[in-house]
Amino acid sequence: KQEVTQIPAALSVPEGENLVLNCSFTDSAIYNLQWFRQDPGKGLTSLLLIQSSQREQTSGRLNASLDKSSGRSTLYIAASQPGDSATYLCAAPNLISSGSARQLTFGSGTQLTVLP
Amino acid sequence: NAGVTQTPKFQVLKTGQSMTLQCAQDMNHNSMYWYRQDPGMGLRLIYYSASEGTTDKGEVPNGYNVSRLNKREFSLRLESAAPSQTSVYFCASSELNRVQYFGPGTRLTVL
Numbered sequence: 001k002q003e004v005t006q007i008p009a010a011l012s013v014p015e016g017e018n019l020v021l022n023c024s025f026t027d028s029a030i031y032n033l034q035w036f037r038q039d040p041g042k043g044l045t046s047l048l049l050i051q052s053s054q055r056e057q058t059s060g061r062l063n064a065s066l067d068k069s070s071g072r073s074t075l076y077i078a079a080s081q082p083g084d085s086a087t088y089l090c091a092a093p094n095l096i097s098s099g100s101a102r103q104l105t106f107g108s109g110t111q112l113t114v115l116p
Numbered sequence: 117n118a119g120v121t122q123t124p125k126f127q128v129l130k131t132g133q134s135m136t137l138q139c140a141q142d143m144n145h146n147s148m149y150w151y152r153q154d155p156g157m158g159l160r161l162i163y164y165s166a167s168e169g170t171t172d173k174g175e176v177p178n179g180y181n182v183s184r185l186n187k188r189e190f191s192l193r194l195e196s197a198a199p200s201q202t203s204v205y206f207c208a209s210s211e212l213n214r215v216q217y218f219g220p221g222t223r224l225t226v227l
Contacts, residue, residue: 031213043120043206043218044159089159093213103174104216106159 002027002094006107013080014115021075021110023090028068030092034104035064035075038087047088048075080114087111118142120219122207128225129197137192137222139207145217147210148190149174150182152203153221159206165190166212197226 003026013019025033032051036044048064050057050073056065063076073090091104123138141148150162151174161174163182171182179201181193190209194201202225210216 034215036218043220044208044216046215046217049215091159091216103161103164108156108158 002030002092002105004090004092004105004107006088006090006110008110009108010111010113012113012115015080015082017080017114018076018078019080019112021077021088021090021112023073023075023092023107025071025073025090025092025105027092027094028071030068032093033064033066033073034091035062035073036089036091038089038109040086044089077112080112082114082116085112085114120207120209120217122205122219122222124222125220126223128227129194130227131198133197134193134195135197135224136194137205137207137224138189139191139219140189141207141209141217142188143209143217144187145209145211146187147212148184149208149210149216150180150190150192151206151208152176153206154203162192162205197224199226202226 005024007022034049035047038044048057050064050066061078066073087109089109091106094103120141146167149164151159153159160176165171165184168187183191205222207219208216
């Protein structure tokens with residue numbers, strides 16, 4: 001069974017800092033990994049999906065990397081802004097018996113606060 | 117596009133009452149999912165539907181039933197609500213191996 005761990009659970013940084021959020025997973029036979037953002041009281045918004053054939057995926061100030069061999073992914077946020085304050089979750093898939101759909105296992109998230 | 121919509125947004129039930137949470141997506145996705153989110157437990161999959169006409173259990177299916185009404189709609193039913201089912205419920209949809217898109221959630225309290 002896939003297990004996903006995110007460290008740290010909470011992070012507070014001053015505006016403008018570059019930061020890295022970490023995600024580790026136990027089953028390296030994944031075909032992709034997703035990073036999501038969740039604002040308080042809201043649903044999840046997909047940020048990046050990185051395929052197993054890729055090592056990195058970028059969107060604006062966000063860069064996600066994937067190292068299947070070590071079971072790790074990182075989300076790099078450049079020049080952080082107060083509007084980046086949210087909980088960031090990573091999710092890795094489980095292969096299920098039917099093979100026709102994929103369950104995602106989510107980490108517990110990193111709660112990021114960017115101070116003005 | 118509305119994306120994934122969920123109704124209701126909030127609900128309070130008494131123990132033993134029943135209710136159905138509704139979910140609809142307008143992205144023509146084949147797969148749909150129901151999750152619950154609890155403090156300290158993260159997001160856990162309750163049921164999913166790989167395609168119209170199929171449903172399967174996820175990690176925490178006990179106490180729930182689902183119906184994939186058509187390609188757009190996937191409902192979650194609590195037949196006899198219990199306080200342990202107090203949670204935030206999210207519906208999501210996707211194509212196989214692609215990004216999952218989430219609805220805004222239903223906040224359910226069972227007294």
